[in-house]
Amino acid sequence: MVADVLVIGAGVVGCAVTRRFALAGAKVVMLEKGADILSGASKANSAILHTGFDAPSGSLELSCMQAGYREYLEIRERFNLPVLETGAMVVAWTEEQREKLSEIERQAHENGVPDVSRLTSSEVLSREPHLSRNALEAVLVPREHVIDPWSPFLAYMIQAKALGADFHFLTEVMGGAFDGETWTIETNRGSFRARTVINCAGLYGDRMEELLLGHAHFSIHPRKGQFVVFDKAAARLLRTIILPVPTERTKGIVLCRTAFGNVLVGPTAEEQDDRTRATTDEATLRQLVEKAEEMVPGLGSMPVTAIYAGLRPASDKKHYRIRVEPDRNWITLGGIRSTGLTASLGIAAHALNLYRGMQEGRSSSIEPVADPPEHPVRNISEEMPRDWSQPGNGGIVCHCELVTAREIEEALNGALPAGDYGGLRRRTRAGMGRCQGFNCQAHLAAMSKDRLLLPMAVSEVPA
């Protein structure tokens, strides 16, 4: 079988692209080297749905973010996806930062985000009474929101699967060739044929070009971000996303609520060569906690729930690295840094346009699907009712996050079942709470026995 499109990578971009092309009527094959979707760079982000108020004006990044933002809000109810309408404040803590607020406001206007406004220090405090008194002034961006960073992509992939898309996990691209019409991609699990390849390989986007095109048009410079998650009790201390005044290099350390009822601080921006190891370190984590306490002193008495680190696939340039090779039926969607979560749907739509451009004059066989299926996913956020409040839930398995047996069963058995413990956690929140699996991990290992691509336990022992 020859697919129309082969997508490499099931991160936020790969999932959105897979869905978009499936909706457009393409026969899609998706290859992912991890055991589940979102198992690379996409598993660790700050979960903010950005308006693009501070993105480079006139950039592709900005237009993808804004298209992605619009599409998410348009489709989210049909997929049962949450949005926390938190708004964001870019807070100036120093005079130097304060001087930059006008420029931030101006850029927001230029970027088509007209509803930003300035808040005096007392307005800042009346909006956020637990914030440090040291806030001098802020720019309020009312439509910056927080979302669940995982469930949308599960929903997109379930939709794509229902439309006939074909997924292969633990499948790593080893090589391939283009014969003028068709790509043959070699993997550790056999070869796959498709007319067009879309490279959504994230941290390995440049490597994929080297491997399959012979030359990479960009190079990935992984940028590590560490995060600290505070206990749910901390959520009472904060409503609005607190953004710093950005520097040239990074958007800086953000403090925000999560869709799951916690408070998050991060990310750091640490350049590194290693593409695989996203490590945390004690000194940095302590600095993050201090930073969070500086902004919201009440966080000082709040327990930490989780720590994590992720690698953003930054490149040698600031902008997205999009490459189209019409003669080789190839599209690269690379260098998608921290804005990928918001922009993913917009990037997918952009990729479809690029594809159509490439197909012009060719006999293209794809026709958009009429009335595509839209399966709502189970809500795991604190914004909407959770399964634990419903009868027949099978009882609680993970107490910290109130995850029910029915939710676990669905995640293991659903349309796109979890591939590993990480995937199970991201589908349900199980094991992600304050005890980090002290109470439920063994139970989860038993429930998931023989049902994950990567099992949790190493062996059984006689009772």
Add this chain to the structure above:
Amino acid sequence: MIDPRYDVAIIGGGPSGLAAAAELKARGISRVVVIEREAETGGVPRHCGHPPFGIREFGRLLTGPAYARRLSAMALRSGAEIRTRTAVTAIKPGSEDVTLHCTAPEGVITLTAGRVLLATGTRESPRSVRFTAGERPLGVINTGALQAYAYLEHLAPFRRPVIVGTELVALSAILTCRSLDAQPVAMIEEGPRPVAPSGLFLYPRLLGIPVMTGTKLVDIAGSSRVDHVVVEDPDGHRREIECDGVIFSGRFVGEAHLARMAGLDLDTGTGTGGPEVDQFGRTSHRAIFAAGNLLRPVETAGWSFREGRKIGGFIADDLAGRLGETGRERRLIAGDGIRYVMPQWLAGGAGGMSQIQLRVSRPVGGHLVAEDAGGREIYRQKLSALPERRVLVPQPPLAGGTGRITLRIVE
């Protein structure tokens, strides 16, 4: 749904909660319910598949699961209602009763009670709270999870783990590993000496498990499963230890989430981490009591059992109007050399827990003194102790009067 009203609702069916339930029933309290979130009561001992449990309570040496079964049977026999697979999601104190919002397999349940006893127990600190550096592969768990893997699910999470910590529970981790045919490759302790009595460390040594004190875990490596860890000795030398798992043992913290969300005063900072209580186990809300390992890290099951029984008795006294006012007359302060003191308050009136429990924050030798707000010494005792060891001070010499009392070490 149903809206039953109880005299006392006990949250948590471990040793202290079950003991309190039995005591309340023995004292003639009619409607007592134990709310347990797991499928069975018994608490942590359910998954400690080894002795010693129960010598003082039942007069014989039992394994944890056998002890848990006896406790449960005792509570049932007493006539208390036991509601398993029911998790309290919120505690809302009202003017008369306390309302408990719960979730169960059948959905949401609301019930009310005249008194609530928090007996939610304790757990070990996970890796996240310790800020341990490295990646986040599979196979990094606490001893509690290891026990559940071994004794409840009969699964092995790894074959060659490193054990972090040397509290008693770290020795339980060794026993549990052996039941899984897993061989720990090292025990790592940041402090200069093991926390549990040093004689016990003959056991790991006999098994060929090196006990590395003054050693810190500085990196966990592995993308899917643990591949190795890096440790740093006191001289700053680092070395790799090959292993496929990490057991973070000890550093117990109370399950204080419900107490926190109910707005109770908590003993934060270097304190117990649990709700602040007076000598009757009363929290900052007059209708809510606490008992067991939620009160302080960490005591044995037997200790929690006896504490639960005592505090159950105080609740019965309170329901009979015999407990007196909740006035928090005296505040006990953990001064130099003291990590925490529990109870943190002494209400007026005699009785209550006869001993103050505390832990020292460093190895100490000298005297423990108690001074009032004016710096006047009101109590002194000889003390030589290590951190994590039980230290008891008689309560009566400190009771009576008002104002703060600081307990501190004079070397």
